[in-house]
Amino acid sequence: MADHVLRLVEVGVDYRTPGGTVTAVSDVSLDVPARGVTVLAGPSGSGKSTLLRVLSLVERPTLGNVELRGAGTTRLPNRARRALRRTDVALVFQNPGDNLIGHLSVGDNLRAAAQSAGRPERVDEVLDQLGLPGTAGWKVTALSGGQQQRLAFGCALARGATVVLADEPTSQLDRASADLVLETLVDLSRRGIPVVVASHDPRLIALADTCFTLRDGTLVADGAPA
Numbered sequence: 001m002a003d004h005v006l007r008l009v010e011v012g013v014d015y016r017t018p019g020g021t022v023t024a025v026s027d028v029s030l031d032v033p034a035r036g037v038t039v040l041a042g043p044s045g046s047g048k049s050t051l052l053r054v055l056s057l058v059e060r061p062t063l064g065n066v067e068l069r070g071a072g073t074t075r076l077p078n079r080a081r082r083a084l085r086r087t088d089v090a091l092v093f094q095n096p097g098d099n100l101i102g103h104l105s106v107g108d109n110l111r112a113a114a115q116s117a118g119r120p121e122r123v124d125e126v127l128d129q130l131g132l133p134g135t136a137g138w139k140v141t142a143l144s145g146g147q148q149q150r151l152a153f154g155c156a157l158a159r160g161a162t163v164v165l166a167d168e169p170t171s172q173l174d175r176a177s178a179d180l181v182l183e184t185l186v187d188l189s190r191r192g193i194p195v196v197v198a199s200h201d202p203r204l205i206a207l208a209d210t211c212f213t214l215r216d217g218t219l220v221a222d223g224a225p226a
């Protein structure tokens with residue numbers, strides 16, 4: 001097995017704005033290990049979220065290449081990239097409500113996730129793994145923000161994702177809820193699913209197996225645990 005799941009090669013991301021071109025990320029090359037928790041750290045505006053969208057195949061870079069398990073993705077057609085996002089590469093957004101289908105129950109969210117990837121439904125098993133047993137019939141809105149966030153990771157599990165990425169997953173949560181989300185991240189990585197998180201939460205950075213630090217869109221510290 002390759003020792004990295006994702007590789008960025010000389011990646012740059014520019015945005016055209018009415019005020020001119022904004023370079024969000026410039027000449028970033030890095031390998032995301034195939035194991036453990038990897039954190040993209042750095043101050044606000046340093047390019048963490050942009051890089052996470054590129055890594056999760058939501059956004060194409062302006063320059064450079066993104067490889068998933070050794071295969072180039074940058075020139076794949078949109079359909080192929082969407083298929084990879086449905087089955088293989090899961091991105092969990094910052095706002096818990098953005099990750100789930102609000103009018104469906106907890107169990108139906110997991111079923112919909114499994115069906116969209118053509119996977120068997122394992123609702124009770126996934127809810128047990130998440131520490132949310134017995135909630136299959138609940139409305140999503142009856143869950144706390146932290147529980148919703150954990151369910152979003154559960155949907156990634158239900159889809160059979162082989163790498164899970166998350167943008168500031170603890171930033172909207174109180175400390176106790178954030179702790180449970182951190183446990184879920186570590187649990188996923190122990191199950192052999194590499195996890196990539198953009199965050200400036202010091203507790204998340206402290207548990208990283210690998211940490212990349214960005215400043216002004218470039219990599220300033222590389223690879224070692226924080």
Ligand SMILES: Nc1ncnc2c1ncn2[C@@H]1O[C@H](COP(=O)(O)OP(=O)(O)OP(=O)(O)O)[C@@H](O)[C@H]1O
Nearest residue numbers: 015017022023024043044045046047048049050051
């Ligand atoms: N869609 C966009 N259009 C124009 N500029 C953008 C866009 N997305 C990001 N940027 C700019 O790119 C830079 C990096 O933004 P990004 O959101 O990736 O940083 P970040 O480190 O995730 O910040 P935060 O921690 O505040 O979320 C910033 O200057 C931002 O204003």
